[in-house]
Amino acid sequence: MNVSRREFLKASAAAAALSMVGGPCLAAGKDDGVDKWVKGVCRYCGTGCGVLVGVRGDKAVAVKGDPNNHNAGFLCLKGSMLIPVIYTPDRITEPxxxxxxxxxxxxxxxxxxxxxxxxxxxxxxxxxxxxxxxxxxxxxxxxxxxxxxxxxxxxxxxxxxxxxxxxxxCMASAVAGYLTTFGKDEPMGTYDDIDAATCFFIIGSNTSEAHPILFRRIAQRKENSPEVKVIVADPRRTNTSRIADMHMSFVPGTDLALLNAMAHVIINEEMDNQRFYNRYVNFVDNEGKPTTFENYKSFLADYTPEKAARLTGVPAADIVRAAKTFAESSASLSLWCMGINQRVRGVWANNLIHNLHLLTGQIGRPGASPLSLTGQPxxxxxxxxxxxxxxxxxxxxxxxxxxxxxxxxxxxxxxxxxxxxxxxxxxxxxxxxxxxxxxxxxxxxxxxxxxxxxxxxxxxxxxxxxxxxxxxxxxxxxxxxxxxxxxxxxxxxxxxxxxxxxxxxxxxxxxxxxxxxxxxxxxxxxxxxxxxxxxxxxxxxxxxxxxxxxxxxxxxxxxxYDFFGITRARLKKESGIKWPCPTETHPGTRLRYVRGEDPLVPADHPDRIFFYGRPDGKANVFLRPYAPPFEPADKDYPFVLTTGRVIDHWHSATMTGQVPELRKAYPSAFVEINPEDAKKLRINNGDPVTLETRRDKMTFPARVTDTCMPGLVFCPFFDKKLLVNKLFHDAVDNASREPEYKICATKVYKQA
Ligand code: SF4
CATH class of the missing domain: 3.40.50.740 (Rossmann fold)
Structure with missing residues (x-):
């Protein structure tokens, strides 16, 4: 799918209108009635937007985005409505x-x-x-x-x-992914890469709802530079995918095959960067033992685009096009979140994203980086x-x-x-x-x-x-x-x-x-x-x-992790500082592991990039095979259930549920179902639909929408009256021990 400029502008404007507030947003009182503005961070998501809290007398009366932080003064709706959460009658004030x-x-x-x-x-x-x-x-x-x-x-x-x-x-698989690939946790990239990337590869992340202010920045980057490509890989056709040039809607749980197939194309089409990986990479097998590039290439022979297409449901031509766009762009930035992490092979999936960057050298330059999005602040x-x-x-x-x-x-x-x-x-x-x-x-x-x-x-x-x-x-x-x-x-x-x-x-x-x-x-x-x-x-x-x-x-x-230079006094003056930051005069680090950028890489180091998490300074490219999810759909439970966030609620909604406007936007959970499936099951919008898994069953109002592919249903998890996690198993990734929230098998039927 190629998104036209008109379609793109429509989708990004809709997203912006849904999600963004710029400038002061007063929850009570007036801007000119504020005695002082106090610096802080939004209480919600891992985007970590800077806020200013307006105080009048002994009360907080307003909140607005910090213009000096990365969010440039913008907040999403829930961030801009934090004040009523403080003063809700639901507060616990006594032991x-x-x-x-x-x-x-x-x-x-x-x-x-x-x-x-x-x-x-x-x-x-x-x-x-x-x-x-x-x-x-x-x-x-x-x-x-x-x-x-x-x-x-x-x-x-x-x-x-x-x-x-x-x-x-939420993040354990990303941690183990960074550790196994680079030797230390935490990313090398930053949000500044969004402004320099010419290809976004977004996989397993509904950025538009889970990280709205970052989505705004991505959409703005594309709007300003229409040649920038956005590839979204997600079984759901979310609002994020609606600004994409390509949406690869893969069968849930087949992303390992998709990622290996992209690596296969990159090597077979000679788009790999041998100078880069010969210098900075070790090839290791699934046990972490040394192997060779030739063995890696043979291993990938099983992941031709045609074979992967049969498994993933993504046309082979799309896999080839995505791989080429990723490899040939001047700077590719991968972003991912729970769709990758909350899996029984979440660590492997993280490794395979890193593989794409290490194979192509799309790393360690402005705009070129893997950057896992964090769920929580x-x-x-x-x-x-x-x-x-x-x-x-x-x-x-x-x-x-x-x-x-x-x-x-x-x-x-x-x-x-x-x-x-x-x-x-x-x-x-x-x-x-x-x-x-x-x-x-x-x-x-x-x-x-x-x-x-x-x-x-x-x-x-x-x-x-x-x-x-x-x-x-x-x-x-x-x-x-x-x-x-x-x-x-x-x-x-x-x-x-x-x-x-x-x-x-x-x-x-x-x-x-x-x-x-x-x-x-x-x-x-x-x-x-x-x-x-x-x-x-x-x-x-x-x-x-x-x-x-x-x-x-x-x-x-x-x-x-040296951040000795980040004193409280500096934090009061500055709107956030990125580590490593070893001295009080160091400005913070944009590109980790890069000579001349990262103060932990010696200035006279012979290599431009030094992955100092490992003794030899090299990162690992792993041979990780495809493995199915713990509980795929089968003849008894023929649908896949997945869960996630909605833009207006934060996690279990104990905070956002206190705000009438946010409650009204999403008063209860629902189940999204594809129109084809809905037709077969005679389900209309609003009908009570029961999801029955091997653990429990629960009835939700239906939303018939093409957001879900046929065979997939989605429920948000914020609603305490409909605790969708009762339906899920608790199988975990055997390295990160993170549970697989994203996939379980379910029956779907209309409640009589
Ligand atoms: S919820 Fe996230 S995106 Fe929204 S204002 Fe807060 S930190 Fe920013």
Whole structure:
């Protein structure tokens, strides 16, 4: 498909109208009535837009885009409507406990009583059953200082590696993809590449709804330079694909074959860049063992465009055209998100995207880069960089590596041997262990697993069984049903801390207003809780979040994540800084791994690119075969169900659901179904349609639309009345342990 200029302008204007707000957007009061504007970061997605919060008296009254941040003053609708979320009557403002077990009501108590009530089960569990009987489950929405602190308290204080969180559900495959290909996590590219790219390869990402401000930038790039090509590979014909020159609608779960077929074309048509890969690449087999380019070429013989076309449903000519466009453009930028990550072969899919860049040399130049889009606002900075997952330690260190453990033990001032050598439980295993009684107490921070876990009927048993202490801001959160103790946390601009978004950019949210009611900053809650749970307070000698940042920035010094130069004082002045940034005068890094750009590459290094995550400075091209999804459609369950976001809601809608305009735009979930399928099943718009999987069944109103290809149905996951994750299995990628939310088999029928 070639998009005409007229069609493109129509689609991008529609998208812009749907999603964008430029300049001040007042939620209450008037711009001229604002006493001061306080700098911050949007509370929602991984785009990480800068905001300015307007304060009048002691109230936040307005929000607008920060003109000095990457979003150039623009916000999407949900970002521009953050103010009513602060003042919703649904806010939790007092600590609460359940004295009589899970079925008793939550009652308001003092902070002292709530903290002691929560700390005792942790003390008892650790004393009776050892450190692995307690756990922390965190969030890519928590501030960096909160995640760093919790990681330290659990790994060095409780001495358990049972530290995981919702980034396991969204970004773990991207992390493992970067690690296996480049030796270190986090991308080399940045948003600036959008302005220089001449080919966008967007796969497994509905950027227009999940990252609207980035989509705006992509659409603007194409509008200004019509020769720029946009290729979208996605089984759904989303709004993102409507601005594309080519939409490859592949059969769900066949993207590994599609990516290998593109590599096949690139080599067979001699569009590969031998000078580049001879110098910067190692070819490795599926086990990571060295192999040769010739073996790689033979391996790809199985992925001719014709063979791949039969499997993927994408015409062979389109595969050839996409490969040529990618390889021959002056700068190709790949963008991907959950469609690639939330898969049982998500890590392989990440590797295969990297392969395309390494084969063609489309990397390490402005506009030429792989750049995974992050789902949450602080999954990168807060969780990945601080190592707040069960297998990680801060700044790229690994739990399994003795040297790394010792470095952290020395830095944290705890005896050698304190950090356990075995990785802790990943998310699905953690909730299984809670159900079995092996993990007896969990601290849940800033996330809503009773809504967002896969296979909910199974995994919420963990929440029914274990003692649950939870920080939460809103009564609407589904997980509250299972909480034994609830700590009211200060929300967003009621406190301060750093977010790190997709592009290695760290930006500060400053405190604009006082916490509501009896709410407290989460770092305070974590320290008060830990002290009562028996953790030595010497481990957390901080007055506030700024002290924690100071420790974390010092720890990064000399590491491959070096951001020692990003002080709080600089963050107050500047609208985000991209690491590496080793000194206070360094401006931040646009192109990672590139000599003359990345300060961690020596100025006299003989090579222009140095992948310093690996000892030999080279990246891996992997021979990864096609593998099917865990549960493809079959004769009993003949449709594929997939899930995702809608533009107006954020995750489980505990925040966006508080805003009447956003609620009205999407009051409930629905099921999208292709017109051909709808005709066969006699389904009309609005009809009640039941999806029945091997786990559960659920009825949604129908939306008959060509967005879904025949055989595919889609439901958004924001609606707590229709918890679509009950329908999903909980199979995980065996390297990243990320669940496959994107594909399960389902029956579809009209409810009588
Ligand atoms: S694109 Fe994301 S970060 Fe930017 S305003 Fe919208 S929700 Fe917030």
């Amino acid at each position: 609460m406990i359940r004295r009589g077990g899970k079925s008793s009501p939550l009652e308001k108590v003092s902070w002292d009583e709530a903290l002691e009530f929560a700390a005792k089960p942790f003390r008892d569990a650790a004393a009776a059953a050892g450190p692995s009987a307690v756990a922390y489950y965190g969030s890519g929405q928590a501030l960096t200082e909160e995640s760093y602190l919790a990681n330290k308290i659990w790994k060095a204080g409780f001495k358990t590696n049972n530290v995981d969180g919702n980034p396991r559900l 602080n999954a990168c900075g807060g969780v990945r960089d601080t190592g707040s997952l069960s297998h990680l330690l801060p700044a790229g260190r690994m739990v399994a590596n003795e040297k790394h453990r010792n470095e952290m033990e020395d830095f944290w001032g705890v005896p050698r041997g304190t950090i356990q050598p075995k990785m802790g439980l990943h998310t699905v295993a953690l909730f299984e262990a809670m159900a079995k009684g092996d993990v007896k107490a969990v601290f849940i921070h800033c996330t809503n697993p009773a809504h967002t876990l896969p296979n909910l009927n199974k995994l919420t048993k963990g929440l029914e069984t274990a003692f649950v202490a939870q920080t939460e801001c809103f009564m609407d959160a589904e997980t509250l049903k299972y909480a034994d103790a609830v700590f009211p946390a200060a929300f967003w601009c009621e406190t301060d801390g750093v977010y790190g978004c997709t592009e290695r950019r760290y930006a500060l949210t400053e405190q604009a207003i006082k916490p509501m009611g009896n709410c407290r900053p989460a770092v305070q809650i974590l320290m008060d809780f830990a002290a009562r749970a028996g953790i030595d307070p010497k481990l957390f000698p901080y007055k506030n979040a700024a002290d924690i940042w100071e420790e974390w920035r010092t720890l990064s010094k000399g590491s491959p």
